[in-house]
């Protein structure tokens with residue numbers, strides 16, 4: 425399990441502070457929603473936590489099983505699903521699973537066949553990803569996250585492009601594979617994050633500092 429401590433972190437693009445003086449602890453095994461209006465900085469915060477975007481100030485500490493994890497190692501401990509994380513479109517589904525799980529350990533030694541069954545994509549195993557519908561791609565992104573044996577899952581707009589059945593499937597994934605993991609969810613849709621015990625409202629760390 426992994427916990428995250430945000431120590432007075434801030435991010436600025438040019439002269440615009442997206443958030444500043446953000447300090448809090450996201451305890452291990454907790455579910456945390458990152459909320460805020462469009463353009464408020466939810467994705468920017470999650471990218472900083474994932475190590476994809478550098479902070480302007482402050483520090484993020486990650487601890488797993490009593491060990492400190494450095495910024496450069498954190499990517500090995502997390503999976504991320506986000507609209508801006510592209511899938512390799514020229515791969516078939518099976519090729520993508522083989523590729524992804526050559527880097528990440530599958531949860532419970534799950535086989536690729538079982539993953540494809542669970543994502544309702546088994547009949548598309550030889551289809552290139554660029555021929556997938558947007559809902560199929562979203563199920564695939566979420567499956568890659570939850571079937572990876574990592575302690576931290578970052579989800580940006582997890583139910584985008586999913587229909588009602590897909591939303592239900594996503595909530596089942598959380599229940600079945602989200603236990604003992606730290607999960608951060610960027611969203612403005614309560615149906616995607618209603619079960620979260622913690623919330624970070626990005627605007628609370630923005631407006632007062634830009635006045």
Ligand SMILES: Nc1ncnc2c1ncn2[C@@H]1O[C@H](COP(=O)(O)OP(=O)(O)OP(=O)(O)O)[C@@H](O)[C@H]1O
Pocket residue numbers: 437442460461462463464465466467468469
């Ligand atoms: N690379 C960048 N360079 C400059 N400004 C950026 C960059 N990335 C994001 N921004 C700005 O940072 C602000 C926050 O963007 P961000 O995508 O984090 O918001 P968000 O809360 O995730 O929005 P949405 O709900 O629309 O997805 C916006 O004003 C955006 O234009």
